[in-house]
Amino acid sequence: MAESNTKPKFAFYWAASCGGCEITVTELGMRLVDAGDLVDIVFWPCAMDFKYEDVEAMADGEIDFCFFNGAIRTSENEDLAKLLRRKSKVLVAFGSCAHEGCIPGLANLYDAESILERVYNTVPSLDESRGTRPVPLSKVPEGEIHIPSFYDQVKTLAQTVDVDYFMPGCPPVVDQVWNVFQLILSGQLPPKGSVIGADAKTNCDVCPRQKVQSGMRIKEFKRPHEVELDPDLCFLAQGVICYGPATRAGCGLPCIQGNMPCRGCYGPPEGVVDQGAKLLSAIAALIDTDEPEELQSIMDSIVDLVGTCYRFSLADSILSELKYKKR
């Protein structure tokens, strides 16, 4: 889409997420100033004072590129997603929450009622529960107050509206953000629906550590803090689950260089439908036993299975689909 000579209009919106993706944009630092000359930011509520009415006032498709980060948790998120879809030519699922549901997506382990019960009644930090509960409409002398309603299921952006591009990462690394800006300005955008701001390879391809050899099967899975981690040896060889084999490269391996195993925030490589199931299949092949009882103890050594396999992709997984399709 060749740009008219006027600067392309960018929009950023922050739905159900931690806001880290917004901060990554600010991390561009001085490059943000250069961007300022090339790009016209028309909507960025987190950074500058913009109101929803400003967006509604725009013509449909007026925004050239909308970077939408955050999952869809409440009715407000959904409304804004639909609104920005209408108002933007290109909608980018910016960051893991929009792309796969990320940490907020883990709420799909529970349902709305048990979450509210926990937060408003039984959480230890509460002195004594006042039995309050958020309701969408409450009448007060001054009039009616509307607050967004709390959905049962956390959805990804693509499960709510049609998404043009996906940019993984929790958060996406700042250099990749700059690469995407350059890509957009250069106009050579890849076909619709593809993943931008990441490589086709996996982290194992680029990871410098010494790989496993035969005979290194695992007798007991250990968590990172339970092992004196060797910085030069693959984590799997040390009995620690690393998501590297099933995760797209592009992040520059900040975790692995920090001597921590990869947790899979850059999403699955090409051709993988359910990232968690694939990792589970890989883990199961590493066990080292020919005794049924020992198999039991090896399996018990994996703590929080869903958290381990679907830390970032639960909302996008078939598990979520199976849970919510029924209702």
Next chain:
Amino acid sequence: MVDAARHPKVDVRTYTEVERVEGYVGNFKVLLREKSRYVRTDRCNGCGECAKVCPIEVPNYFELNLAPRKAIDVAMSQSVPLIYNIDLDACIHCYKCVEACGKLEAIDFSIEDKLVWEDIGAIVVATGFSHFDPSVMPEYGYGRYPNVITAMEMERLNNSAGPTAGNLIRPSDGTNPKRLAIINCVGSRDKRFNPWCSNFCCMYAIKNAILVKQAYPDMDVTIYYMDIRTPSKGYEEFYDRAREMGIHFIQGRPSLITEDPETHNLFVHSEDVALGHVIEREYDMVMLNQAAVPQPDVDTVSSVLNITQSPGGWFMEYHPKLRPMDSPTDGVFLAGACQGQKDIPASVAQGSAAAARAGRVLHADEWEIEPVVAVVWEDRCVSAKGKKCGLCAKACPYNAIEYEQGKAAHVVTAKCHGCGGCVAECPHNAITQMHFTDAQILAQIHALLAEKPEEKILAFRCHWCSYGGADLAGVSHFEYSSNERGLRVMCSARMDADFIYEAFRLGAGAVLYSGCHPQDCHYITGQRVGASRAERLLKAFEKMEMTPGRFRVEWISAAEGDKYARVINEMQAVLDSIPKEKLMEEIERLRPEMERRARRLREVPQVEEALGYSRQLEAAMVGKEA
């Protein structure tokens, strides 16, 4: 069977066990425990009225638990003697049997077990064999699949006096099987269970097949075999007869039986070796031809009668070819399958043979036993001088030494079996053993270590076990180092610590201290006396930092020729591994200590003279060389 009970000279004592045996050939004292039947043997005439009214049923060992017997009953209708007995654990004391017995009043619950000592000249052991329990072979499913039965169960099912009066039925539904499979070598010729061939089960399988074929001509009978063994007269013809009757024979040892859960029919998976194809055939019933194994209580009988076992648990004969009916213990003879798996003709023959061997002893007015007994030198015994000792009495397995402080110890010659334990235990060398005196053994040690002792392995072996083991090593041509020099004593208990010290004082390269395995000792506890002394020697040499392996303690039976050769070769390897000078330096270093420990040996009568003679002998031996 019956004429055994009627024979005037044969006193049949059933429901009786041997508790203890003492004494020696010609003069055994046997303690018998006649278990109480709670029925008076003099009054019961075997009418069976009591069994009719008894309400309680218990499993019957005779019927292999396929059929019950009453709490008061006989094992089988043709029992000899036909006297009933009560299984008190099951009896509910309803006393209906007492009423049924009426005025005979043969039932008496107050009868106790009777303990009786019997004076006996010769003993024939004929305790027979037992059957391998195939339930430890999951692949054949015995115990899980109802229609898989053992050969003995087939015997009872086929037997007209058996639980089904001879009607062969499938346990699962009581119908007559149309297709029967017999599997040979179940538990036999199998390294996982019993490596031996059980001798008679090929013929046994063919017999059962013929019996079944005669009773049910249209039944399809198949025998799975590896090799059919028909060694004796008339056996191969019997095998031909089976083939003529249309019994199928498939060469191929089945690996597996699976069962159809609904019909309980069985599928036998085997290879037809003749064709090289895997075959799976359906049968209504499978008979497992189980192996012959020693009786489960063979260890108890072994220790009570003080007879040893060959590998596998069969009682060991004095010599497999020359004296198969004699046990190593004089006056105790072996007959039948307890000595090794054999069929009925061989068992009967060996029974008569054992009787003949026993007759040799019993018809002699008196019997000669070797005069290798112990003799006390009263003047040297400290107990005579009032000191407290009695070590010799403590060491004697047969308490043949009467000891009283203040009087010299006294050996009861008749009770002494000649193990020599007392001689070696006596710290004051106040006791000697005829034909194995200290002087004689010392002279032998000096002769054996006359030339280049540091290269020699002096091996002390006991006559009954390790000497036999050394013989077997030779018979089997197991090669071992020719630096070994053997010395024979009656028991490891006789191997005095002074001999070992003397050998090392002379500069022996290595010394082997070898005897029977604990349960095999010919002198009951002789081995234990030797073993504890060996333990003390090991610790002493360890403290002296002697190179480990130069003094070695090994228990080797007469059946372990390969072990004897291996031990000697290992000791030779130890010697080879020590550099010559280092060995000589160690010998010189330890010589004074050995001298000190063997000093009391000098005081033994004739030892001085023995050393004198030895010096002459060595001069002649070495002189001849130089």
Next chain:
Amino acid sequence: MNHQPETFADQVRAIPGGEHLEMCYSCGTCVSKCLIQQKVEPEYNPRRLLRMVMMDMREEAFQSPTTWLCSACDLCYPACPQQIHISGVIGAIKQLAIEAGYESPLETVTVDESLCSGCGICVLACPYEAPHLVEKEIAGEMDRVSEVDANKCMGCGICVAACPLGAIARKGVSNEEIVRQIKVKRQKKGVPRLVTFVCDWCLRADDDVSLLESYPDNVRVIHIPCSGRIDPQMALLALRSGIDGVLVCGCAPGECHYKRGTYVSSCKITLLNRMFEQMSIGDGRVRFVQIGTQDRGRIRREVDAMLEYLAAWKEAR
């Protein structure tokens, strides 16, 4: 023992695992316990192969299918009355055959080097240590990829399931070919739709195998070389597509034809069910059963039980 010229048997005995072959008294137990002759290759016969070694028939032994098809599952080893480690002897013969230049006739896996990221998971997954990592030049630049020793690979597919990228595959049982079969026609109300994965080796009796085909079209049977070949994603895809239940049948522990497939598969399905529990959608619709070589007729009980359970489950919803 005087030293004769080195015979073929001596060479086999010299290789660790090859000892004791002369103890074999040709009873045939191993031949019938092993399933390969019955299910794959009529010429397969370990007893004959050992005989060939003892009779110095080198070439015949190297060309015999027994040398190449034995998957060292050791089903025969505990059954052998002479306690010969038969797969050890066959392994030694195979090693000599490879040294003599013979090759395995088996359908083995191949690696797509453009996809492979060199993570090494297939190296650990393989029971036969066929794949190993090598540094190679691919498309102009040095890369680390997995390379499979075709003589060691038995074609079980455990590595194919383990590879996160699907970079390793075997003709006939690739991921696409299996996923394509996961289809069950729509059924009348209340009739459960079931997919059953069955490994080639857990049903000894032929009539158990034919019985499986006799089920109506609401039961779809998918044959796989080893239960370790399926991966949890296939079960999820089945459930997502509206199929009510997935039953995976593998060998009993210690009887797996490819040594460890049944443990790997048991681990996958158990962990998958634990995840369903964690998501509180644990309703037992994915089940793994280990069928023993003596469990004749059990497959029928397992499938009927599963159909009954699924029917009740559908009823409840």
Next chain:
Amino acid sequence: MAGDNGNEELRIGVYVCHCGSNIAGVIDPKVVAEYAAALPGVVRAINTPYACADSGQNLIKEDIKEYNLNRVVVAACSVRMHEPTFRAAVSEAGLNPFLMEMANIREQCTWAHGHDPEGALEKAKDLVAAAVAKARFLVPLQMIKVPVTKRAMVIGGGVAGISAALDLGDQGIETILVEKQPTIGGTMAQLNKTFPTMDCSI
């Protein structure tokens, strides 16, 4: 015959057996005999093809008379094989049987060291020397005679036990047949028919 060993002159005879090729095949018995001849107290040393055969025994018996031997050493097979034979031969020649000592140069020498003939020869010489040394200190002994109780016991009432008990009974010996179970008959009684003649088993 030979007085106490204190003052009587030692006259030892050594006989080295060939045992066909069992011994002679590995070592030369003649060399061993010559070696033995030089040992103190040995007045007669000779090798013989088969010591246990009549020829061998007669040689020993004649030598005892001719050389007035008071000790005999037989270097041949195992004590467990032919000690009784040589003791009988020696006592027939009037010498106390316990003045005979054997050296085992077959099972425990030539048969076990066929691979090392020199070593076997050295060992055979040493074993003979040791036997001579022991013979030097042998004293005459008499077999101990014990009375024999004329009663037998058969333990086990199966077919073998019954046949033994019957035979002993027929020899007029009082026999006690002990059986653990309530009836005799053992395993055979449980059988239906018995091979090969198919007659009944009770």
